[in-house]
Amino acid sequence: xxxxxxxxxxxxxxxxxxxxxxxxxxxxxxxxxxxxxxxxxxxxxxxxxxxxxxxxxxxxxxxxxxxxxxxxxxxxxxxxxxxxxxxxxxxxxxxxxxxxxxxxxxxxxxxxxxxxxxxxxxxxxxxxxxxxxxxxxxxxxxxxxxxxxxxxxxxxxxxxxxxxxxxxxxxxxxxxxxxxxxxxxxxxxxxxxxxxxxxxxxxxxxxxxxxxxxxxxxxxxxxxxxxxxxxxxxxxxxxxxxxxxxxxxxxxxxxxxxxxxxxxxxxxxxxxxxxxxxxxxxxxxxxxxxxxxxxxxxxxxxxx
Numbered sequence: 233x234x235x236x237x238x239x240x241x242x243x244x245x246x247x248x249x250x251x252x253x254x255x256x257x258x259x260x261x262x263x264x265x266x267x268x269x270x271x272x273x274x275x276x277x278x279x280x281x282x283x284x285x286x287x288x289x290x291x292x293x294x295x296x297x298x299x300x301x302x303x304x305x306x307x308x309x310x311x312x313x314x315x316x317x318x319x320x321x322x323x324x325x326x327x328x329x330x331x332x333x334x335x336x337x338x339x340x341x342x343x344x345x346x347x348x349x350x351x352x353x354x355x356x357x358x359x360x361x362x363x364x365x366x367x368x369x370x371x372x373x374x375x376x377x378x379x380x381x382x383x384x385x386x387x388x389x390x391x392x393x394x395x396x397x398x399x400x401x402x403x404x405x406x407x408x409x410x411x412x413x414x415x416x417x418x419x420x421x422x423x424x425x426x427x428x429x430x431x432x433x434x435x436x437x438x439x440x441x442x443x444x445x446x447x448x449x450x451x452x453x454x455x456x457x458x459x460x461x462x463x464x465x466x467x468x469x470x471x472x473x474x475x476x477x478x479x480x481x482x483x484x485x486x487x488x489x490x491x492x493x494x495x496x497x498x499x500x501x502x503x504x505x506x507x508x509x510x511x512x513x514x515x516x517x518x519x520x521x522x523x524x525x526x527x528x529x530x531x532x533x534x535x536x
Contacts, residue, residue, distance in 0.1 A: 242303030254288035254531035257347035257355040264318040264337035286528035295336030341379035356527035359393040359423040362401030380457035381408030388527040390519040391421035414461040421463040425472040443533030468518035
């Protein structure tokens, strides 16, 4: 079998790709592991609708019945968001989950790989993984970063998740040759917050300019991603200093409970949401929707 034999692409998406129309990939970990039910399903449907309203076709990606599904129907979204046996699937997990026909929600890395197989070039998520705090001793570095250095799918996110070491993540991306461009401001955002304390390596202020940058990068034969950092809307941000206190409390709690590996990010996001009384969850939802709007606009510009 060829890799494409494992793909199950919804007809609407397949037709759009064949016709050169804009398509935006969306990950499913945020549905199965990133938000509580039923807000996860509601958010997923709203994000897809935002992509459509901005001129592109949404393609939410997951693994079901041994297939790499590019595009999900409402029943499949509901099942992913309301089940307790859905795997969080990064690159290393793909062959196991597919061969055993398990239910899988894709991370940034695996969504990128599947999107690339399907021919989708723009991908929208909340925030990427990166170098974890304390990685100098744990070596805990997300597969998202290595995937971005080799797979030619642009990633629109609200920067790097603020639970990570943002400075080291930016250094890692530089080493991997991944351009980092922030939309509309000089400061690099930190997921819940508009500023991380780090300057962005690059800044562009128009979706069409970002689309042109992507086109030129890949026409030059420069493989790999571009990280497009889109700050959370002003009205929904949680100030960095305020969020940092909650993050440190959540990290301490994770250490006490010996939470490691792929369980750490969902645990931290859930704990932070509890400690902020839902404020961080509301910011998370707002930034994902904001990213969907920008990602669709970039996808439209890329297809012109």
